[in-house]
Amino acid sequence: xVHMYNIVKKEKLTPQVTLMEINAPLVxxxxxxxxxxIFRIDEDGERIPLTIADYDRDKGIxxxxxxxxxxxxxxxxxxxxxxxILDFVGPLGKPSHLDGVKKVAVxxxxxGTAIAYPQAKKxxxxxxxxxxxxxxxxxxxIILEKEMTAASSRLFVTTDDGSNGNKGFVTDTFKKxxxxxxxxxxxxxxxxxxxxxxxxxxTREAEIKTVISMNSIMVDGTGMxxxxxxxxxxxxxxxxxxxxxxxxxxxxxxxxxxxxxxYRQEERLSLERHECRLGKx
Amino acid sequence: xxxQTLKKVEILEQDPNTRNKNFLEVALxxxxxxxxxxxxxxxxxxxxxYPKCMDGCPVGVQIPQFIELIVSGDLEEAYQKIRETNSxxxxxxxxxxxxxxxxxxxxxxxxxxxxxxxxLERFVADWHIKYAANKPxHVAKNGKKVAVxxxxxAGLxxxxxxxxxxxxxxxxxxxxTPGGVLMYGIPEFRLPKALVQKEIDxxxxxxxxxxxxxxxxxxxxxxxxxxxGYAAIFIGSGAGLPSFMGIxxxxxxxxxxxxxxxxxxxxxxAYKFPECDTPVKVGKNVAVxxxxxVAMDAARCAKRMGAEKVYIVYRRSEEEMPARxxxxxxxxEEGIIFKLLTAPTKIMGTEDGxxxxxxxxxxxxxxRDGDGRRRPVIIKGSEHLLPVETVIMAxxxxxxxxxxxxxxxxxxxxxxxxxxxxETGATSLPGVYAGxxxxxxxxxxxxxxxxxxxxxxxxxxxxxx
Ligand SMILES: Cc1cc2nc3c(=O)[nH]c(=O)nc-3n(C[C@H](O)[C@H](O)[C@H](O)COP(=O)(O)OP(=O)(O)OC[C@H]3O[C@@H](n4cnc5c(N)ncnc54)[C@H](O)[C@@H]3O)c2cc1C
Ligand SMILES: Cc1cc2nc3c(=O)[nH]c(=O)nc-3n(C[C@H](O)[C@H](O)[C@H](O)COP(=O)(O)OP(=O)(O)OC[C@H]3O[C@@H](n4cnc5c(N)ncnc54)[C@H](O)[C@@H]3O)c2cc1C
Ligand code: SF4
Ligand code: SF4
Ligand code: FES
Numbered sequence: 001x002v003h004m005y006n007i008v009k010k011e012k013l014t015p016q017v018t019l020m021e022i023n024a025p026l027v028x029x030x031x032x033x034x035x036x037x038i039f040r041i042d043e044d045g046e047r048i049p050l051t052i053a054d055y056d057r058d059k060g061i062x063x064x065x066x067x068x069x070x071x072x073x074x075x076x077x078x079x080x081x082x083x084x085i086l087d088f089v090g091p092l093g094k095p096s097h098l099d100g101v102k103k104v105a106v107x108x109x110x111x112g113t114a115i116a117y118p119q120a121k122k123x124x125x126x127x128x129x130x131x132x133x134x135x136x137x138x139x140x141x142i143i144l145e146k147e148m149t150a151a152s153s154r155l156f157v158t159t160d161d162g163s164n165g166n167k168g169f170v171t172d173t174f175k176k177x178x179x180x181x182x183x184x185x186x187x188x189x190x191x192x193x194x195x196x197x198x199x200x201x202x203t204r205e206a207e208i209k210t211v212i213s214m215n216s217i218m219v220d221g222t223g224m225x226x227x228x229x230x231x232x233x234x235x236x237x238x239x240x241x242x243x244x245x246x247x248x249x250x251x252x253x254x255x256x257x258x259x260x261x262x263y264r265q266e267e268r269l270s271l272e273r274h275e276c277r278l279g280k281x
Numbered sequence: 282x283x284x285q286t287l288k289k290v291e292i293l294e295q296d297p298n299t300r301n302k303n304f305l306e307v308a309l310x311x312x313x314x315x316x317x318x319x320x321x322x323x324x325x326x327x328x329x330x331y332p333k334c335m336d337g338c339p340v341g342v343q344i345p346q347f348i349e350l351i352v353s354g355d356l357e358e359a360y361q362k363i364r365e366t367n368s369x370x371x372x373x374x375x376x377x378x379x380x381x382x383x384x385x386x387x388x389x390x391x392x393x394x395x396x397x398x399x400x401l402e403r404f405v406a407d408w409h410i411k412y413a414a415n416k417p418x419h420v421a422k423n424g425k426k427v428a429v430x431x432x433x434x435a436g437l438x439x440x441x442x443x444x445x446x447x448x449x450x451x452x453x454x455x456x457x458t459p460g461g462v463l464m465y466g467i468p469e470f471r472l473p474k475a476l477v478q479k480e481i482d483x484x485x486x487x488x489x490x491x492x493x494x495x496x497x498x499x500x501x502x503x504x505x506x507x508x509x510g511y512a513a514i515f516i517g518s519g520a521g522l523p524s525f526m527g528i529x530x531x532x533x534x535x536x537x538x539x540x541x542x543x544x545x546x547x548x549x550x551a552y553k554f555p556e557c558d559t560p561v562k563v564g565k566n567v568a569v570x571x572x573x574x575v576a577m578d579a580a581r582c583a584k585r586m587g588a589e590k591v592y593i594v595y596r597r598s599e600e601e602m603p604a605r606x607x608x609x610x611x612x613x614e615e616g617i618i619f620k621l622l623t624a625p626t627k628i629m630g631t632e633d634g635x636x637x638x639x640x641x642x643x644x645x646x647x648x649r650d651g652d653g654r655r656r657p658v659i660i661k662g663s664e665h666l667l668p669v670e671t672v673i674m675a676x677x678x679x680x681x682x683x684x685x686x687x688x689x690x691x692x693x694x695x696x697x698x699x700x701x702x703x704e705t706g707a708t709s710l711p712g713v714y715a716g717x718x719x720x721x722x723x724x725x726x727x728x729x730x731x732x733x734x735x736x737x738x739x740x741x742x743x744x745x746x
Contacts, residue, residue: 030499030500040457046559086457087493090499219559222681223522224523224540225540230532231532259534262534266555270558
């Protein structure tokens, strides 16, 4: 008998973004904000990392929120409550350090919002003042607005095209807050590498400690393959065991951006084959 | 009558130019032809009264006894004889460095070739798998629970020994597949995964529970395992942390650790991409840095994945290569190019970050160092360029720090190895034992098994006391 991890609930947040609750009591018991899991749907599947967006220790449930970008996330997105996933490993990575801060800016770019959400929630519960800035392509791709409202003292939502009435990037809003004289003792920035790099450039100038979360390509997630390596402060670090959180000002973003597309060609091929199959059915 | 031939009975192998394009097993073994060949080879054993060969075997396989049973045609008995001291005969017969262990000591080796002990061991194990299906073994349980961390040869052996004595054993494995390096490192063409699977099935038949996707240190701490009722713990977590050289360009796209390259191919079946979802990238020209078994495996995999030129770049000479003779021989036959006394100094990339060329220097051998090997020294002005698109680092692994970092009081060496009492495998924590690569650093399958066995003995004693 093969053990499966059951999908307890599925909810489409936007056409591309799905939330799932997975029955994984042991993972739920130990999960902390900042940590992630690796799933594998079936025997031929790839190992795919996803952040633990939320957890319920009593119910034994782990929440994941993912964007359908390639074959594996599309396959997962096509599954329904009641079905099972073959592998679900975690909690992996180091929990975020959230002690001893008073005023924090949490900046989420797109799906990064889902990764930043558990940290914001935890900070709020520690009575920290949280200014959250989350940005999306357009109005229809906004996720977790309600949840982030609850997890922050003030929430700013931006869209690239202004379709929600607040046009601009998250960095624009953040710059504005800084120029208004807002002071933060920590910035947590999670989103596309380009966005995190831009935030770090701002905070370096303003001398605000900044933590970012790396979403490197991974295989094992236990420090065994070195696939997820990046350069931090001139040294090689493994995102899966030394991170995924890193001090943003020390990260070599250009190298990380370059490494992100190692398998772009293969990923495209994999997706095309997958969609072609689906078309036939 | 004793067979006087000086040479081993040849084993059947796939043709080098066919096999370097597939992942099927290279050596077909004596099973490929007939029992006659195996019996003929067994006939070369002198059945020595003081068998030297046994001194060379780290687990003391009763070599002349099992070979005698092949001669008399009692193959299942031969298998059981090996199993008395070696729990993974089909594996050891294939991957043991016999030339430096049992066969190195065989008296027939003083004139001509030694008895092909490894091949015979493999033959007997394969025969058993083919003809004598494992019967479920019923052992009365003694109610004592033991946790084994890691399902490599050390963990499997420890678990098997304890289960046979009635202990309730649970293996906790981080990966989605049990077997350790036997599954994710050593390639299919050297060690078919179905064989490893059979060994694990057999453990399950003994009542061992294997829990996958369990990263100890994260999902359970050692203390929590104890609280859960595990009266003793064995750590067999291996040496999985890859080393990099620290030279410029190592993070360019196209540079892999051997661990990543082999894991993608073996465990994740990247050679079946896109049928299987995990890809791997192999350029036309591939350089593998290192001279051990890991380097040979990576090079031979790269060739099979379609690379045209595959180089082994090693800083000493062939004589110092730690890889098994058989692997070096097979690699050469398959067209791997050996660049010896050569070391990389820099990797340079294209504008968009892909590996393009590797700068190397030539070396000469100087003074002998601590371990008796001659230390390589750079020849001035010997810099030269090697155009490659893929570089695979196979320069060694050390124990993964995850368990050490999450277990207070567990003593380790500065390089990460867990400190144990030589004879028992006992660590600095009561009731916690360790063995295999997690203790010694990267070593061999048979040594890991030996350590697993020793620890099982010690655990039994500890739990009886
Ligand atoms: C620690 C960690 C936490 C993560 N958390 C989440 C999460 O909570 N939700 C979520 O949706 N995703 C998350 N990711 C990213 C997620 O793992 C990738 O989106 C996933 O691997 C894509 O797999 P796929 O087979 O569907 O697509 P692929 O075919 O692998 O890729 C399709 C596209 O996605 C891009 N891509 C691939 N891998 C990554 C990556 N690691 N990061 C960014 N882009 C990538 C590719 O360049 C390509 O354009 C996380 C990654 C890490 C390392
Ligand atoms: C490519 C390659 C080729 C080799 N070729 C040969 C050869 O030809 N002959 C030979 O004798 N030796 C060879 N070796 C060496 C041999 O494989 C190892 O010495 C042997 O496997 C060590 O066994 P082990 O049980 O100590 O560890 P491993 O086999 O490494 O197994 C350790 C297991 O523990 C698991 N683990 C690690 N951390 C945790 C954790 N925190 N929680 C749960 N599980 C964990 C790992 O996932 C793994 O499954 C080779 C090694 C490699 C990498
Ligand atoms: S276990 Fe290895 S060393 Fe021992 S007899 Fe078998 S092949 Fe030789
Ligand atoms: S030393 Fe050689 S000949 Fe003697 S018993 Fe061992 S295998 Fe046989
Ligand atoms: S994913 Fe393999 S080391 Fe991080």
